[in-house]
Amino acid sequence: MTATELSVDGVTLTAGARHLVHDVSLTARPGETIGLVGPNGSGKSSLLRAVYRVLRPDTGHVLVDGGDAWALPVRQLARIVAAVAQESAADFDLAVREVVAMGRTPHKRLLAGDTPEDAELVDSALVAVDAVHLADRPFDRLSGGERQRVLIARALAQQPTLLVLDEPTNHLDIRHQLDVLGTLRRLPATVLLALHDLNLAAYYCDRLYVLRDGEVTACGPPADVLTPRLLAEVYGVAAEVAPHPRTGAPQVTFLPEEPHM
Numbered sequence: 001m002t003a004t005e006l007s008v009d010g011v012t013l014t015a016g017a018r019h020l021v022h023d024v025s026l027t028a029r030p031g032e033t034i035g036l037v038g039p040n041g042s043g044k045s046s047l048l049r050a051v052y053r054v055l056r057p058d059t060g061h062v063l064v065d066g067g068d069a070w071a072l073p074v075r076q077l078a079r080i081v082a083a084v085a086q087e088s089a090a091d092f093d094l095a096v097r098e099v100v101a102m103g104r105t106p107h108k109r110l111l112a113g114d115t116p117e118d119a120e121l122v123d124s125a126l127v128a129v130d131a132v133h134l135a136d137r138p139f140d141r142l143s144g145g146e147r148q149r150v151l152i153a154r155a156l157a158q159q160p161t162l163l164v165l166d167e168p169t170n171h172l173d174i175r176h177q178l179d180v181l182g183t184l185r186r187l188p189a190t191v192l193l194a195l196h197d198l199n200l201a202a203y204y205c206d207r208l209y210v211l212r213d214g215e216v217t218a219c220g221p222p223a224d225v226l227t228p229r230l231l232a233e234v235y236g237v238a239a240e241v242a243p244h245p246r247t248g249a250p251q252v253t254f255l256p257e258e259p260h261m
């Protein structure tokens, strides 16, 4: 599995007269883990949807390895890009293993059965998200966090060279948050993910893009981007930021206005 170079070039997305994202450019070099952060409604999900080809840009381009993602045949794009959306309409009447096996579809010929290699990739994806024990359970009876892990496993089984994830840690307990982000980080693929937890973003991402009102307001390595000034401007919160003594990653401590009782 190699990694894809992603280049979002001057993308504007609109819904009716409304700008969801305005003139956003972003690059992810092969193998980088890029975090999108920003307040609610700042355009993170919309931008990700343009990358995994659900929301067509009004202007600008999404390039994967130099080719226009919106011009590639769907099947070819699916061999490059896997997505985990924020709220998936995935009420599949399928067992967990079958849901994960759907990730293999872009690599198979029409109506071809599972090869031993497909089965192995499904198994290792289930291991990666700690879902082996769920393999035979109906997907639609899982908890929120279990479902999220299965959808991540499906994306892993797809063996993408670019993985796009919208809040992948949503619903996950802290152990699974760390495991999933660690797994994503170790993949040879390029990873673009939206995250709300700034400390996790600081630890796991090579670079961050901060969105505000649909525009990029800052980008760079977490230590350069996550400053008290930026956090005050973008989120309107007071915070201290210092490198963690053990991990070296910038650690944000929020300072709520109300004193702790």
Ligand SMILES: Nc1ncnc2c1ncn2[C@@H]1O[C@H](COP(=O)(O)OP(=O)(O)OP(=O)(O)O)[C@@H](O)[C@H]1O
Pocket: 015, 018, 019, 020, 038, 039, 040, 041, 042, 043, 044, 045, 046, 047
């Ligand atoms: N189809 C749509 N029609 C109209 N407005 C939309 C549409 N989709 C999104 N929006 C609006 O566009 C803005 C950006 O939404 P988006 O979901 O991209 O934000 P986000 O940064 O992912 O937010 P969150 O952190 O809450 O997930 C929001 O104000 C949202 O209400």
